[in-house]
Amino acid sequence: MTIDTVEAARPELEEAARRADSRRGFFIALPAWVYLTVFFTIPLFIVLVYSFATRSSTGRTRLADWSLDSYRRLWDPLVAQIAVRSFMLALATTLICLLVAYPFAYYMATRRPALRNVLLVLVMIPFWSNFLVRTYAWKVLLGSDGPLSQLSQAMGGEPIRLLFTNTAVLIGLVYGFLPFMVLPLYAALERMDWSLVEAARDLYADGWTAFRRVTWPLSRPGVFAGSILVFVPTLGAYVTPAILGGAKTTLLGDYIVSQFLAARNQPFGSALSVGMMTVMLVFTVAYFRSGARNL
Amino acid sequence: MTESVRLEGVSKVFGDVHAVRDMDLSVSDGEFFSLLGPSGCGKTTTLRMIAGFEFPTQGALRIHGVEMGLQPPNKRPVNTVFQSYALFPHMTVEENVAFGLRMKKVGATEVGDRVKKALDMVQLAHRAGASSTQLSGGQQQRVALARALVNEPEVLLLDEPLGALDLKLRQAMEVELKDLQARVGITFIYVTHDQEEALTMSDRIGVMNEGRLLQVGTPQEIYEHPTSRFVADFIGEINLLAATVVDHRSVRLLGGTPVAASTGAAPGHDVTVAVRPERLELYGLDEPVPSGLNTLRGKVVRRVYFGDVFYYDVDTPAGVIEVKEENRPGVDLHEIGQVTVVAWDPAATTVVES
Numbered sequence: 001m002t003i004d005t006v007e008a009a010r011p012e013l014e015e016a017a018r019r020a021d022s023r024r025g026f027f028i029a030l031p032a033w034v035y036l037t038v039f040f041t042i043p044l045f046i047v048l049v050y051s052f053a054t055r056s057s058t059g060r061t062r063l064a065d066w067s068l069d070s071y072r073r074l075w076d077p078l079v080a081q082i083a084v085r086s087f088m089l090a091l092a093t094t095l096i097c098l099l100v101a102y103p104f105a106y107y108m109a110t111r112r113p114a115l116r117n118v119l120l121v122l123v124m125i126p127f128w129s130n131f132l133v134r135t136y137a138w139k140v141l142l143g144s145d146g147p148l149s150q151l152s153q154a155m156g157g158e159p160i161r162l163l164f165t166n167t168a169v170l171i172g173l174v175y176g177f178l179p180f181m182v183l184p185l186y187a188a189l190e191r192m193d194w195s196l197v198e199a200a201r202d203l204y205a206d207g208w209t210a211f212r213r214v215t216w217p218l219s220r221p222g223v224f225a226g227s228i229l230v231f232v233p234t235l236g237a238y239v240t241p242a243i244l245g246g247a248k249t250t251l252l253g254d255y256i257v258s259q260f261l262a263a264r265n266q267p268f269g270s271a272l273s274v275g276m277m278t279v280m281l282v283f284t285v286a287y288f289r290s291g292a293r294n295l
Numbered sequence: 296m297t298e299s300v301r302l303e304g305v306s307k308v309f310g311d312v313h314a315v316r317d318m319d320l321s322v323s324d325g326e327f328f329s330l331l332g333p334s335g336c337g338k339t340t341t342l343r344m345i346a347g348f349e350f351p352t353q354g355a356l357r358i359h360g361v362e363m364g365l366q367p368p369n370k371r372p373v374n375t376v377f378q379s380y381a382l383f384p385h386m387t388v389e390e391n392v393a394f395g396l397r398m399k400k401v402g403a404t405e406v407g408d409r410v411k412k413a414l415d416m417v418q419l420a421h422r423a424g425a426s427s428t429q430l431s432g433g434q435q436q437r438v439a440l441a442r443a444l445v446n447e448p449e450v451l452l453l454d455e456p457l458g459a460l461d462l463k464l465r466q467a468m469e470v471e472l473k474d475l476q477a478r479v480g481i482t483f484i485y486v487t488h489d490q491e492e493a494l495t496m497s498d499r500i501g502v503m504n505e506g507r508l509l510q511v512g513t514p515q516e517i518y519e520h521p522t523s524r525f526v527a528d529f530i531g532e533i534n535l536l537a538a539t540v541v542d543h544r545s546v547r548l549l550g551g552t553p554v555a556a557s558t559g560a561a562p563g564h565d566v567t568v569a570v571r572p573e574r575l576e577l578y579g580l581d582e583p584v585p586s587g588l589n590t591l592r593g594k595v596v597r598r599v600y601f602g603d604v605f606y607y608d609v610d611t612p613a614g615v616i617e618v619k620e621e622n623r624p625g626v627d628l629h630e631i632g633q634v635t636v637v638a639w640d641p642a643a644t645t646v647v648e649s
Contacts, residue, residue, distance in 0.1 A: 198348055199381035201368040203395035203446070213394075217385050 051270035059264030070271035079255075079272070086252040089166065090234040093173040097181040097230050098223065100174070105185035105222075106215075109192065120186070123179050131176060135243045138172050139163060142244065164246030172240040177233065181226040188222025189215075228287050232280045252276055297324040297359070299482040300345060300450055305354030307340050314340040316506040318354070322450075322484060322499075327476050329485045329493040332503035333529070338486045341503070342452050345484065347371045359449060369398070373450040374443035378458055380435045382427035388414070388438050389423040395446040413445035416475070433464050440472075444479060453485045457492060469495055490530045494518065502526045524647045527569040534575075536568045536613045537649065546646060550612025554589040555641035560648075567649045572619035574643040577607060577629050578636040588638040591616070595633050609637055 007013060054065045073079065108119045126134065140146050142162040149160040162168045192215065200210035238253030245251065250258075252272070259269030300322040307315040315337040322328045330338040343349040344356060347368035356363045363371060374395065382391050392413055396406045414420045417437035422430065427438060436456060443451055456472075457465045473496045476483050487493050493500045494514040501511045502525075510517060510526050521527035528535060538546040540560045546568060547553050560566050577595075578584050593611030600622075607618040607629060616637055620626050629635055 193379070193381065195377050195379055195381040196383060198346075198368070199375070199377060199383070200394070201348075202346060202373075202375045203442070204369045204398035205394075206367070206369055209398065214383060 047270045047273055050266050051274050053267045053270075055265050055267055061266045070267040071275070073268055074271060074275050082250055082252055082255050085166075085249070086235055089170060089173070089251065090231050090237075092170055093177060093234045094181075094227050094231045096170070096174050097178050098227065101178060101181035101185055101226065102223075105182050105189050108182075108186050109189035110194075116190070123182050123186075126179065132239060132243075135172055135176070135240055138168070138175065139243055142168050142171070163244065164249075166245070166249050168244040169241045169249065169251075172244045173234050173237060176240060177230040180229040180233075184225035184229065185219065185222040188219040188225075192218060224287050228284060232284065235280065236276055298322070299324045299326065299359060300484065301355075301357045301360075302341075302345075303355040303357075305341075305344065305351045305356055307337070307344060307349060308352045313506050315344070315351075318506075318508050320501060320508060320511070322482060324482055325480050327473065327483045327485065327496055327498045329487060329497040329500045330503055331487055331490060331493040331500050331530075333488055336503040337506040338488075338503050339454060342375075342454055342484060342486045345450070346373055346375050346452050372448055373452055374446050374448040375452045375454065376436075376439045376443050376456045378454045378456065380439040380456075380459075382430075382435055382438055382442070384426070384428050386427060387423070388419065388425050388427055388430070391427050391438055392442045392445050394442065399446070409445050413441040416444070417441045432460055433468065436460065436468065440475070444475075444481070448481065450482045450484060453483060455487055455489075456485075457487075457489075465492075472496060494530075502529065504529070519643075519645075521569065521645060521647060524567050524569070524649065527567075527645060527647055532572050532617065532619070534570045534572060534614075534616050536570070536616070538566050538568045538613075538646070540564045540566055540646075548591070548613035552591055552611075552613060554591075554644065556589075556644040556646050557641075558646040560646065565649050566646050569645040569647055570616075570639055570643060572606070572617045575616065575618040575637050575639050577609070577618055577620060577627075578638055579627065579629070580634055580636065582627075582636075584636055584638050587641070589641055589644065591637045593635060593637055595629050595631050595635060598629070598631055609635060611637060 049063070050061060051070055052066045052068070054062050054067065054069065056062050108116055108123075111119065141148060142160075143149065144159050144161055144163065146160075146163075148162070152158065152160050162171070196214050196218070197210050200214045201207070205213060236253050236256075237251065238257060241249065241251045241254055242257075245254075256269050256272045256276075259265045259272060263269075298321055300320070302318050302320040305315060305318045305320075306313065318337075318341065320341075330341060332338045340349060344351050345358075345363075347363065347366055347370075350365050358372060383394065386394070389410055392410045393406050396409060401409075410423075411420065414423055417440055419434060419437050419441065422434065427435065430438065436459075439456065453472075457468050460468060469492060472483075476496075485493070485496065494517075497514055499511060499513055500517050502509050502517060504525050510522050512520075517526065518530055521530065524535065527533050537549045538554075540546050540558055540562050541553060542562055543559065544557055545553055545555050546558060546566060548568065554568065556568060558566060584590055591611045591613060593609040593616065595607050596610045596615065597606075597608035599606040603622055605620050605622055605628070607620065609616045609618055618637060
């Protein structure tokens with residue numbers, strides 16, 4: 001039998017141990033690093049490079065004659081109109097989701113724990129079936145011979161023509177993104193220390209004032225998180241507007257797709273993508289800045 | 296003295312749990328009243344009913360003669376110091392303290408003056424601008440006190456406010472709280488499971504168990520003359536010995552020893568005799584025992600040294616009895632195995648129902 005000689009602690013040994021620890025951490029994260037690099041960073045970089053390239057007359061992208069021409073086109077009135085429409089739609093979706101989700105999240109968070117878990121599962125059930133399939137279901141529901149329209153006609157009314165309108169897109173987006181608003185709001189309200197609300201009531205605040213002065217400000221991180229989770233993807237939404245929206249209501253998502261596929265103007269499509277991502281990044285950073293102050 | 300808070304036949308039922316049963320209580324103006332009992336005894340529910348966070352299932356609850364009924368908390372002249380302090384984390388110390396006054400629409404100048412005075416009172420004026428989350432436990436506790444007292448409530452309700460503090464700080468705060476209460480003259484209703492807190496601070500104590508108010512009295516009455524086995528056992532250390540009533544002046548302990556003790560129970564009735572360990576004295580067999588004392592012979596089976604006191608376990612025919620003797624000159628030390636006489640004054644003997 002040999003006895004291992006254990007060395008006494010020295011600064012360089014501590015340093016070696018620290019390096020080994022950081023190396024282990026790197027290997028644990030390696031699969032994610034590789035995946036994110038190959039499928040996110042490199043494609044993003046390609047998009048960024050393409051946005052400075054030029055389109056040849058045949059629709060090929062020439063990786064030469066680098067210019068800012070594609071970015072100049074972002075100030076085109078048509079682009080501005082589409083951007084404003086997308087922005088308003090994303091804003092409306094976010095606000096409606098917030099108005100619907102907040103009372104529900106509040107209700108969930110104030111139930112007894114067993115019921116909370118049941119409600120939580122109910123919120124997540126839609127994720128069990130495909131988003132595309134569920135959006136096509138809305139197409140049937142909102143169609144001029146769909147159940148809503150039939151009900152209206154049975155009651156002696158006009159057929160309802162919702163499909164291929166902005167309203168249909170809005171309904172579809174609110175439907176699709178509501179859980180993303182409910183969950184962070186629920187997480188924030190579930191963590192709430194309700195004795196704070198009692199303290200406010202004890203200090204002469206009525207129910208509404210206690211909500212306004214205590215519950216709402218303390219749930220604001222959840223409101224911000226939910227709003228970002230709904231606003232950012234709806235700004236660039238493609239599937240829902242493509243299925244429920246009409247040709248008249250082009251949004252940023254379809255517009256970008258059409259640049260790549262129909263107009264075959266990859267540099268301009270890339271510039272649109274980069275521009276949109278920059279705006280989202282600004283919003284997200286602003287959120288984290290303000291969130292850090294609120295938390 | 297004027298009556299401050301009155302409960303008449305108050306009960307609270309949650310589903311099939313009777314949290315508070317048929318409670319009658321009267322607290323006087325300016326009194327420091329403690330509700331003492333183990334967790335789940337209904338003391339916090341009682342406090343929450345007075346605050347307005349829970350409504351009684353049955354009974355009348357009046358504050359200065361005004362029926363509180365189903366009044367919400369914001370319409371009651373009481374303020375609460377919460378167990379977890381419940382300071383608003385998104386507000387500064389000053390904003391926390393000013394909250395109640397602002398809700399009552401008190402003028403800005405007056406709010407400023409009163410908040411400053413309240414913070415001075417708890418020696419936290421220098422932390423007025425700090426976020427309430429940056430304070431130590433003891434400081435949070437003081438802010439919670441200032442936030443409640445600044446409103447000059449008719450009654451201050453305190454729900455185990457010292458529970459989260461460490462021992463030294465808690466003892467210091469006990470003294471401070473009592474001083475504060477004497478200074479402001481507001482009725483305090485204090486909920487605690489800690490008998491030491493209740494004994495040292497209260498003018499009167501109400502002991503609760505299983506939703507019932509068992510006994511109300513001064514700390515001395517509660518400690519010296521418990522009226523039930525539960526109160527005797529819950530507060531302090533005590534020897535509980537099974538006995539049978541002989542007549543209204545004496546009982547017979549298990550093992551047949553008769554001892555003097557006054558009781559209202561009928562002869563032949565099974566009762567429990569309660570004696571505090573510090574009221575017992577140990578005598579060697581060769582020592583003369585003063586006349587008039589109750590005596591019981593037994594063998595020392597255990598001795599524990601506590602520095603200032605010795606605890607002895609003495610095995611007697613009536614059961615093992617704990618004796619607490621001071622460690623000072625003139626008090627003899629007794630050895631394990633030694634046969635001794637346990638003696639005590641009949642006046643220190645309490646007879647309670649078994």
